[in-house]
Amino acid sequence: MTTVLKVQDLEKNFGGVIAARNINVEVNEGETIGIIGANGAGKTTFVNMVTGYLPPSSGEVEFLGQSLIGFKPREVTKLGLCRSFQVPQVFLSETVFDNMLVAYGIAEQTGFSLFRPIHTDDRETRVDNQLERYQISDYRDTPASALPQGVRKLLDIAMATVRNPKLVMLDEPTSGISVEEKFDLMDIIMEAMRQEDTTVMFIEHDMEIVERFVDRVWAFYQGEIICDAPTAEAMVDEKVREFVIGQEYHPAHLEGDANA
C-alpha cells in the first residue's frame, strides 16, 4: 500500500485565530477519504494548505514522498495533486469544449512555439474522451455560463483531472445539486476517477454520500481532526455525532433500511 499523502503536525493560525491544529493524517493509494465537519471547521483551509494556496504556519505535507511545503498551487498540480472547487472555477465566457481545450493545452505545454495551435485533432480527441468520461458531451458547445450547476461542477472536475493526477481533492462536489441528482453525479465522478486510478478525497456535508462512497472519514471540528476512522466506525463515533453529524443521524448500515 503506497502512502500517497502524508500530513504531519499541520498548523495554521491567522494572528489569534487558529484555523488548523495538530493535523496528522495519511492517505493510502486507492482509499477514498471523506472530509466532514461543520462550516468553518477547517476543511477548505486544509485543502488550501495541501494544494499550496495557503502556506501553513508549521508542519509537513508529503505527496508521494515529496514535500509540498513552499510549493505554489501550479507546482502542486504538476506533481499530480489536483483539486476542484466548491464554486466551480471555469472560464465562463467559453464553451465547455474550449474550457477543456485550454486545460489540455496548459497540461501539455512544452516551451514556446508559434506554430502549434492549441486546437489540434489529437487534442480534440482527448477533450472529447474526457467529456465522454464525465458524461457532459452533450454540452460540448454550450458556454460555461449557461450550464446547469451539476454540469458546471463536472466540468470543473474534468478540467482538474486532465493530467491524470494520482490524487484529487474535491471541495463539496455535490453542493448546490438537487437531492435526486447527487448520487448520479457522484457515480459519474467516482467511476471516472476509478478509470484513471486516481485516489479521491472529498469534502462533503451529505452523510448519505459519505456512507456510500467513502472508505475512511476525517471529521474536522474547530481546526482539529476529532476522528480519523473507517466510515462505519466514524458514523457512530461519539465525538462525530456530537460535533458534526448530530445525534439523530441513523447510519444506513445500522438501520438496514435503504434510504437513498
Next chain:
Amino acid sequence: MTRLFDKTFWGLTIGLVALFVLNFFLEEWMRTIGLQTLSRGLVAIGLLILWRAGLVSFGHALFFGFGAYTVAMLQIVGVRDIFLLMIGGIFTAGMLAFVLGFLLRQYRAIFFALLNMAFSMILYGVLAKVESLGSTDGIGIEQVTFLGINPGDDNYRFVFYIFAIVFAYVSAVAAHWYLKSTLGMMTMAVRENEIRVEYLGYSSEKAIHSKYIISGLLAGAGGVIMAVTVGHVDPDSMVYWPVSGDFVFITILAGTGNVSATFIGALVYELLRTYAFEFAPEIWQLILGGSLLLIIMFLPDGLWSIRSEWRHKRALRAANRAQASSEE
C-alpha cells in the same frame, strides 16, 4: 498544420499582395497615410493582446516613443540602416517592457492602466524638459538605408513602404498564430479566471508579463516606423498621454475579434484625422471623440463585430430558408 493557414492568414496575405501592388499607384500623401496606419496598427495589436487578457494600458506611448527616440539616438551615433534601427528600437522597447513588466504584472484593472500612464508621463517629462534630448522641439530623422543600399530620393518612400508592409504582415501573422496557440489562449484564461489558471499549472503573472513584453515590442516597432515616416520625433506627438489614448481608441474601434481589425481601425483613425483636419482643424478632435462615443455606445465589440453580426444573420437566414423548404 492546416489550422495555421486559416481565413485570417489568407486574408492578411491577400492584403499584403494588394498593398504591394497598390504601391505602384500611390501618391506620396497616400503612402504617408498607409505608413502611419501600419505604425499605429502595430501598437494596437499589442494592446489587443493585453485587452484580451483583461488589461488596458493608458500609457503605451511609452514604448512607442521609446522605439521612435531609439531611432533618433542611433542615428546620432551614425546608424542609418533600417534593419539595424528596427532591431534597436524593438530591443530597447522590449527591454523596457521586460523590466517594467516585473512590476506591472502584479497590477490589474485601473491600477495597471494608471501605472502605465505614470511611466509614460515620466518619459514625457524627461524628453520634454531635457535639452540634449531635443526637448519639445524634438529631433530630426535622416533617411534610412536598406541593408546598406540607398534607393535614392525618388524611390525612398516606395522602398520604405515595402519594408513596412512586409514587417507589419509578419508581425500580424505571428500575432495571429500566437493567439491561436496555448500561450495566446492564456489571454482569455487569465482574464476569465486566474485561480483556475494557477490550478491548471500555469502562472498568470508570468503569462501577463510575456504578453506585456510582446505589446512593448510591437509598440516599439510602431514607433520606429512612425519616426522614419514622419522624419521627426518629438514628445508631444509621440509620448504625451493623448497619444496613448488614441492607441486605445484604435483598439476599441477594432475590437478583439481579429488581428487584421487593428489595421482597419488604424486606417479609419488615420482617415478621420486627416480629413477632419483638412476640413476644419478645430473639429478633428470633435469628430474623433464623437466617433469614439458612437463606437462605445453602439458597436461595443468594435468594427469586427459587424462582420460576425453579418455572418450570424446570414446563417440565420440560411437556416430559416432550409426550415421553410423542408416544411413544404
Next chain:
Amino acid sequence: MDFELLIVILIDGLVYSSYLFLVAVGLTVIFGVQKVLNVTHGAFYAFGAYLTAFLIGLAANGGWPDSGGFLIILVSAIFLGIVLGIIIERGLLKFLYDRDEHIVVLATFAAFLVLEDAILLIWGTDPYLAFQPLALLGNSEIAGLIFDNYALTMIALSFVIAFILWYGLNRTQFGRVLLAVIFDREVSMAMGINVTKVFLITFIIGTFLGALGGAYHAPIISVQPGIGVEVIVLAFAVVVIGGMGSIPGALIGAIVVGISRAAAVHMLPEVELFVIYSIMALVLVFRPEGLFAPIKARKI
C-alpha cells in the same frame, strides 16, 4: 538653501497646489461616489478658464468695475457646473455605469476631446488674458519678495473649499447619503437612497469644482488651447497620490505635487515633470490606494 528660495518655493508651491486641488477634488469626489475616472474634468477646467476670461474681458470693455470679476468667476463656475454636469452625466455617463471601467474612462476621454474642440469653435485659438482681478488686488511683500495677493487668495480659497466639503460630507444629511453611496452603492439603493439623483448632484458639484479651478486660475494664466490637456494628467497624479476618492487626499496630493513642482522649477527645471510622475508611480507601487486611503467598505 537660502531662506528666500524656501519662501518662494513654499508660496509658489501652494499657489500651484491650490488650483490643482480645486480641479482634483472634483475628480476625486466623482470617483469616490460613481467610481468614474472622469477625464472630461480637464475640459471643465478649461471651460471655466475660457468663459471667465471671456466674460471678464467683456465686462472690462463694458466699463464694469474690476471687482465684478469675482462675481463672474463664481457665476461661470456654477453655470458650467450645472450645464456641463447635466450634459455629461445624463447625456453620457448614465448609459455607461454598468460597463467595464476602462470603457467609461475612454468615454470621458472622448467627451474631453469633443469639449476641447467646442472651446476652439467658440473661442478660437488666440489666448485670452483677463488680468483685471489680479491687478485689482495688488501685491504683498513677504520676506522681501513680492507676491500677487490674488494668488494668495487662491490658496485661501482652496482651504475654504476643503473645509466646506469636509463639513458638507460629515455634518450634513446629504453628506451622510454620499458617504453611504461611497461605501456601497447596492446597499444604499436597498436602503432607499435615490442613487441616480445622488450621482447627478455629485457630478454637478464635481464639475462646478473643476470649472471653479479654471475660473479662478484664469486671471493668473494665459488662457489658451491645451490648458485642459495639461491639467487633467496633473490632476490624475494628485488624485492617485492622495488616494482616489479621498478629499483630504486631494489636498495632500495637491500640496505634494505643487511643492515638488515649485521646487523643481526654481532649482532644477528639467526634472519638473519627472519628479511629479515618479511620485505618482511610487505611490502606485507601494501604496496603490493612495497616501490617504478613503473609507474602505467592509464587505462580509
